[in-house]
Amino acid sequence: MNETISIRQISKRFKEKTVLNTIDLTMQEGSIYGFIGPSGAGKTTLVKMIVGMEKPDSGSISVLNQAVPNFSLLQEIGYMAQSDALYPELTGKENLTFFASLYQLSKTEMKERITYAARLVNLTDQLSKKVSAYSGGMKRRLSLAIALIQNPKILILDEPTVGIDPELRQSIWQELIQLKEAGKTIIVTTHVMDEAERCDYIAMIRDGAIITRGTPAELKEQYHATSFDEVFLNAGREK
Amino acid sequence: MMRISALVRRIFQQMFRDKRTLALLFVAPLLVLTLVYLVFNGNSVDPAIGVENVNDQIIEQLEAANMEIEQLEGITDTEETIIEQDLEAFLTKEENEWKLTLLNSDPGTSKALQVQIQQIVNQTIQTQALSESSMKIDSSAPPVKTDYVYGDSETEFFDVLSPILIGFFVFFFVFLIAGIGLLKERTSGTLERLMATPIRRGEIVTAYLIGFGVFAVLQTAVIVFYAIHVLDMVLVGSIWNVIMINLLLALVALSLGILLSSFASSEFQMVQFIPIVVVPQIFFSGILPLEGMADWLQLLAKIMPLYYAADALKGVMYEGLGFADISGDLLILVIFAILFIFLNLVALKKYRKL
Ligand SMILES: Nc1ncnc2c1ncn2[C@@H]1O[C@H](COP(=O)(O)OP(=O)(O)OP(=O)(O)O)[C@@H](O)[C@H]1O
Ligand SMILES: [Mg+2]
Numbered sequence: 001m002n003e004t005i006s007i008r009q010i011s012k013r014f015k016e017k018t019v020l021n022t023i024d025l026t027m028q029e030g031s032i033y034g035f036i037g038p039s040g041a042g043k044t045t046l047v048k049m050i051v052g053m054e055k056p057d058s059g060s061i062s063v064l065n066q067a068v069p070n071f072s073l074l075q076e077i078g079y080m081a082q083s084d085a086l087y088p089e090l091t092g093k094e095n096l097t098f099f100a101s102l103y104q105l106s107k108t109e110m111k112e113r114i115t116y117a118a119r120l121v122n123l124t125d126q127l128s129k130k131v132s133a134y135s136g137g138m139k140r141r142l143s144l145a146i147a148l149i150q151n152p153k154i155l156i157l158d159e160p161t162v163g164i165d166p167e168l169r170q171s172i173w174q175e176l177i178q179l180k181e182a183g184k185t186i187i188v189t190t191h192v193m194d195e196a197e198r199c200d201y202i203a204m205i206r207d208g209a210i211i212t213r214g215t216p217a218e219l220k221e222q223y224h225a226t227s228f229d230e231v232f233l234n235a236g237r238e239k
Numbered sequence: 240m241m242r243i244s245a246l247v248r249r250i251f252q253q254m255f256r257d258k259r260t261l262a263l264l265f266v267a268p269l270l271v272l273t274l275v276y277l278v279f280n281g282n283s284v285d286p287a288i289g290v291e292n293v294n295d296q297i298i299e300q301l302e303a304a305n306m307e308i309e310q311l312e313g314i315t316d317t318e319e320t321i322i323e324q325d326l327e328a329f330l331t332k333e334e335n336e337w338k339l340t341l342l343n344s345d346p347g348t349s350k351a352l353q354v355q356i357q358q359i360v361n362q363t364i365q366t367q368a369l370s371e372s373s374m375k376i377d378s379s380a381p382p383v384k385t386d387y388v389y390g391d392s393e394t395e396f397f398d399v400l401s402p403i404l405i406g407f408f409v410f411f412f413v414f415l416i417a418g419i420g421l422l423k424e425r426t427s428g429t430l431e432r433l434m435a436t437p438i439r440r441g442e443i444v445t446a447y448l449i450g451f452g453v454f455a456v457l458q459t460a461v462i463v464f465y466a467i468h469v470l471d472m473v474l475v476g477s478i479w480n481v482i483m484i485n486l487l488l489a490l491v492a493l494s495l496g497i498l499l500s501s502f503a504s505s506e507f508q509m510v511q512f513i514p515i516v517v518v519p520q521i522f523f524s525g526i527l528p529l530e531g532m533a534d535w536l537q538l539l540a541k542i543m544p545l546y547y548a549a550d551a552l553k554g555v556m557y558e559g560l561g562f563a564d565i566s567g568d569l570l571i572l573v574i575f576a577i578l579f580i581f582l583n584l585v586a587l588k589k590y591r592k593l
Contacts, residue, residue, distance in 0.1 A: 053431065053590065079432075081428060081432055085428035085431065087253065090252055094252060098249050102437065
């Protein structure tokens with residue numbers, strides 16, 4: 001399997017506070033990577049750096065063998081921010097169309113992708129509604145659809161399922177697993193431990209450092225835990 | 240190109256959904272302009288003029304010009320008489336000298352009154368002189384000596400006000416609406432989200448300039464045509480020069496608005512820029528005479544875009560200057576716009592270092 005993302009010796013401080021401390025991580029295509037860790041650990045900062053929206057103080061990141069930041073890479077990265085960034089005056093469809101037209105897509109491709117993404121998040125019937133009339137979960141789903149719109153090789157989802165009901169969450173995860181099988185590299189940050197268990201690899205981040213990593217099964221064994229909640233708590237205590 | 244047009248289309252969609260902002264852009268300036276016009280042209284009450292030692296011919300002429308004439312005699316304290324009798328002006332002839340005293344509580348009307356009375360007196364004297372002897376008279380008829388109760392003859396308020404007002408409205412509304420437009424994009428997180436797409440900073444700035452620029456062009460045209468054709472404002476020079484000045488001014492306001500929005504974190508903070516950035520420009524735009532100001536204040540005026548626009552607008556509308564005469568002012572406005580656009584590109588680096 002090909003290596004798609006490699007993070008080398010990344011550090012970042014905001015003012016005096018060290019937010020990320022010499023992070024090293026490599027990722028391969030066809031896998032889902034879960035970043036877990038307490039609030040303020042630095043997960044969002046790390047994923048923003050992979051996209052190229054935040055600049056590391058030291059260290060380097062490369063994605064698909066190109067150094068970040070890079071314009072052509074942005075075409076290959078689908079990003080879903082932790083807080084929804086949508087245009088409330090526009091309808092769901094107009095939002096999707098707007099973001100789609102920022103990428104290089106042909107007219108027919110664009111149509112297909114919009115239909116596909118809307119169906120995936122179960123918003124097809126609500127597309128002509130203004131986003132200001134959407135519920136919190138609907139906005140979250142629209143953000144996810146936007147992240148998928150250009151069919152990127154890399155998917156970076158910052159807490160994608162917050163506010164989404166269990167049934168839809170189930171179907172979104174099924175789709176993520178299909179996407180991974182299609183060869184995409186997926187990064188998910190989450191606070192939901194049963195979602196973490198569905199990832200292929202977990203990196204647990206605390207105070208800007210990766211304190212442990214491995215497959216869910218390995219981590220459970222390492223921390224003598226039966227559930228993933230216990231892994232999270234035990235790992236936190238050991239630190 | 241694709242991305243720019245997508246962004247422009249989105250700005251249009253947002254604007255057309257936002258009826259209030261559209262109204263602010265197109266209706267508000269016309270309302271305020273009309274209001275100011277009515278306020279300054281509201282002297283429909285006939286002005287009362289006191290006269291002493293003035294011959295009947297002149298009195299007739301003054302009455303014909305819609306003035307209320309009160310013939311007085313033995314006035315010693317002119318100023319007290321004016322205030323007590325509620326007069327606008329007092330005209331008298333002492334020996335061979337005409338003397339006009341104006342109340343001047345409102346410099347605009349007083350100025351107009353002075354010009355009118357002076358004309359009537361001079362004309363009457365000339366026709367009299369002509370009829371008394373058919374000799375050629377020297378054209379310098381004895382001048383009417385003018386005194387003021389308030390202020391002095393330099394107060395020419397309304398003459399210069401209307402061009403400045405037009406420029407000011409264009410500047411103010413474009414500044415505010417473009418600034419808040421980009422600000423909304425910042426506070427909602429969509430600007431940051433845009434930076435995760437392959438859009439370039441230059442494309443964002445260009446799209447904003449085009450998107451809001453179209454509205455600025457329409458607004459400018461509406462204001463200028465309304466002021467000139469409906470309100471009948473004085474326009475000696477070419478209307479195309481007026482429009483060109485305002486378009487450049489709108490471009491400056493646009494780029495300054497979106498630039499300053501990067502230093503505001505809420506719409507309220509954007510509004511806080513008005514007293515700091517917009518209001519001082521009014522004072523330095525020529526509504527108040529600059530000559531009397533301290534040197535450093537005059538220097539301050541030179542960094543205000545509205546100063547140059549107002550100077551050019553006054554030149555074209557009031558003095559009838561042509562393109563060549565105002566090209567210096569226009570050039571400076573272009574430089575302002577280029578500077579602000581460049582700073583915008585730099586300011587967007589905050590979101591992505593690329
Ligand atoms: N722009 C910024 N300026 C200053 N400090 C920041 C900035 N962005 C993040 N931080 C700090 O960096 C730390 C990590 O923040 P980050 O958003 O990456 O956490 P997180 O792991 O995503 O948390 P959560 O699970 O709550 O989303 C926090 O302490 C935060 O206060
Ligand atoms: Mg976060």
